Amino acid sequence: MIYTITLNPSIDYVMFTSQFELGALNRAATTYKFAGGKGINVSRVLKEHKVDSVALGFIGGFPGEFIKEELKKNSIQTDFVEVDGDTRINVKLKGSSETEINASGPDITKVQEAQFLRQLEQLTNEDIVIIAGSVPGTIDPSIYSKIAERCKDRNIKFVVDAEKTLLQSVLNFKPEFVKPNKVELEDMFGEKLTDDSAIVDSARKLMAQGAKMVLVSLGGDGAILVTQSLVLKAEVPKGQVINTVGSGDSTVAGMVAGLANNEPLEDCFRRAIASGTATAFTEDLAEQHDIDRMLEQITITKLLEVNR
Ligand SMILES: Nc1ncnc2c1ncn2[C@@H]1O[C@H](COP(=O)(O)OP(=O)(O)O)[C@@H](O)[C@H]1O
Numbered sequence: 001m002i003y004t005i006t007l008n009p010s011i012d013y014v015m016f017t018s019q020f021e022l023g024a025l026n027r028a029a030t031t032y033k034f035a036g037g038k039g040i041n042v043s044r045v046l047k048e049h050k051v052d053s054v055a056l057g058f059i060g061g062f063p064g065e066f067i068k069e070e071l072k073k074n075s076i077q078t079d080f081v082e083v084d085g086d087t088r089i090n091v092k093l094k095g096s097s098e099t100e101i102n103a104s105g106p107d108i109t110k111v112q113e114a115q116f117l118r119q120l121e122q123l124t125n126e127d128i129v130i131i132a133g134s135v136p137g138t139i140d141p142s143i144y145s146k147i148a149e150r151c152k153d154r155n156i157k158f159v160v161d162a163e164k165t166l167l168q169s170v171l172n173f174k175p176e177f178v179k180p181n182k183v184e185l186e187d188m189f190g191e192k193l194t195d196d197s198a199i200v201d202s203a204r205k206l207m208a209q210g211a212k213m214v215l216v217s218l219g220g221d222g223a224i225l226v227t228q229s230l231v232l233k234a235e236v237p238k239g240q241v242i243n244t245v246g247s248g249d250s251t252v253a254g255m256v257a258g259l260a261n262n263e264p265l266e267d268c269f270r271r272a273i274a275s276g277t278a279t280a281f282t283e284d285l286a287e288q289h290d291i292d293r294m295l296e297q298i299t300i301t302k303l304l305e306v307n308r
């Protein structure tokens, strides 16, 4: 089974306005509420690829009920640890540009944290774990390495999509792949990455620290996948960008779906990028038909192949 871990789920409250002015009264033309948070988005897009998963993490209050209900409607299994506070509501403003305000999340007690970690003891080496997104303020960030350590000890393949320190804390446990975006990669190494070769060099540094593969997402410029023997670049079509929230998570889901179905690596990568771009071109996360249509429009180029 595939398990997605969202320590800090959210309702994503997306507000479309024709214009947005800071410090003024703005009115939204259309609003949406989506069940979000990185791992949850991965579970939702995996479902579009006909891949089942169980969503784990902490959930609470009325936003938590909404999220559970939405996932149930989509036949996505959940096994959340219930907490007393309200799961956060993240605001996504869509004017002429995109602005996001992500909240910090509810308090989690030590008992609840221990309850969550105990759940991981049931997992076996046939499972795949995706750990993604921020950690609620009351949990120590070392929870990421605790999860990764448990996966490594049990020979469980795991994938990580998280910011700087969280990502760095799991590399020595050898994640199957990690998915930084370009800004996160720049942030990690404290330098601007001005061309593909600089991006590949930084990705290789993450591999030297333990990551088996690195998928660097580049927004509208596509993505680069770096493995021990291969560097692939994906280009995406130009289209009307509607809402990029969840694009990165969709990318992770596409890659995991391909890997879980033992597809050739290039096909996994194409599925990943088609999923991310299809999401950028829709209000909510991409649906299967959006992804299928996009698959044909992704161009993959081999930048390097090392024959061993
Ligand atoms: N403006 C865009 N046009 C087309 N595809 C996009 C756009 N923004 C994002 N994507 C797709 O979504 C993927 C992930 O986007 P990115 O912004 O890099 O990740 P994250 O959401 O993690 O910051 C990209 O690799 C690309 O496939």
Ligand SMILES: O=P(O)(O)OC[C@H]1O[C@](O)(COP(=O)(O)O)[C@@H](O)[C@@H]1O
Binding pocket: 008, 010, 011, 012, 035, 036, 037, 038, 039, 041, 090, 102, 132, 133, 134, 135, 244, 245, 246, 247, 248, 249, 250
């Ligand atoms: O846990 P974080 O880092 O605050 O991110 C949570 C937010 O990221 C999302 O998962 C979207 O992430 P991406 O746009 O990177 O795919 C939203 O659903 C959610 O509001």
